Amino acid sequence: MNIGILSRSTELYSTRSLYKAGKRKGHTMHVIDHTRCSLMIDAEAPNIFYKSKPLDFLDAIIPRIGASVTGLGAAVISQFELMGIVSPTSPEALQLARDKLRSFQALVQNQVPVPKTIMINPYGNLHDAVAQLGGFPVVVKMLESTHGEGVELAHNYWALQRITASFFRDEDRLLMQEYIAEARGADTRVLVVDGQIIASMRRQAKPGEFRSNLHRGASSLAIQLKPEEEALVKEVVKVLNIEVAGVDILPSSKGPLVMEVNASPGLEGIEGTTGKDVAGTIIKLVERKVKANNRKD
Template sequence: MLNLKILLLSRKFEIYSSHRLVEEIVSRGHTPLLWDPEWPLERLKIKPDIIIPRISSFQFQGAVKVLGALESMAAVSLNPSQNYSVARNKWQTYQALSANHIATPPTFLGNSFLSVLRGSTERKLLPLEFPVIVKQLESSKGDGVFLAKSVEEIYEIFQKTGDAELIVQEFFPEAFGTDVRAFVIGDQIHAVMKRTAQPGEFRSNLALGGTAEACELLPGESELILKATRLLGLQVSGVDLLRTRKGSLVLEANPCPGLEGIEKYSKKNLASSIIQYAEELYDKHQTSR
């Protein structure tokens, strides 16, 4: 394998995931290029071979435009900007999953508090029982995710966030604040962990103090996970499953999954697997030219 120039598009180069990717880029004999989406692209003097986007929800739309511009320079992008945008948007993800009969929690979109009420025939909130989950469309790491126990609390969330759009989703108390994260690279599930929220918290995100342990997938879950990633066109993703009375449901497919927790609990070198997969995609691109 030639010495490839691999660009990491991120605002946070100091965090574990960025550090591990750079470490494995170097260990596999390649050159890392670190690029913040806020930097002017005319300053980028080296043409990258591969792009690894690590874009958070902060100023997301602008960062995706930068990713799209970078894709015209490189042979490979993990994940492509168009697919990245859909996967980051919880409403677009829900629409794609439900339209293709992939099990996911019942979800409704409100353009404002009044539209949420109108969408529920103005008498009953969205045909869902309280409490319900309310989410910002491009939230991550548990931020922008709320538990609402009344119409008044939903109104307060709209006021607090200032968002024009939020989604309202069925809450499954039987999950007991747990979910399953599967780390997918290409068409393979490389690691799985079960996350559990800390006492008094309904969100299981490790960034919010949740704990994790390695676990096995139940029958049918692997097929569900891979079907979701193929549909969304993701080459690297963290797919979250909720085990409920309705069966296993896909919550989301994160196109920028963190490495720290799942490498720790699975004891697998996922950063190396990502770089190896990028190498394989680059080889395929070169041979198909």
């Protein structure tokens, strides 16, 4: 098979891991910078050109879309779908998971527990919002934050004003969430492929830091999920209709809460921590989808 990896760099761990996993299975792998693609909108012969060459020879793509180009990435995936080329990540799933507000709304609509959250805008009353969350500290998030960027903890009103003023320069809506103190800087990252839990790890923030991202110096440990955590994660990917996802859950006094869902999850931390071949499992999913697509034809 000819499989394209939509990635802006061949040096990224996840891109390299997927590339090697595909080569091990005998596939021809291509790394394609989706920000440099030209889309041919044609009812009879839709196509995508990369470096002046058409990409209609591909059997499948694997999107690795960064938060800063979500809209463009979704458009490129949609174009490949128009061409009959399969993807394990739909444009709808990518955009829904990337928008924390919309994904939380979908989860709550299906009785999936999440931290208490308020959307705020530059004209809202911050005092009222904090009171509705139960007081300080509160977590402030940009809607498309990643790797802990665009996520801050406010311990008082002065800090909250400073954080929101900074974030509002880039976005006109922010999320404010209750701070789950009992989590003590720990959360659980779960990788799901094709509805099955492939790997899970516990992440612990370094002292003085509340964000548990490995990019910020957190430690990690492979773990076995509890039955209620497994059920929660499987319900999340079902509700959001995501075939490849990283689901972050937070321990709380009320039980596990869904903190975030990533439709383009990084593989370095979880493969390194658990020893699981997540990239290989994604390649197997792509193979299955291509075979199913060929049977339709």
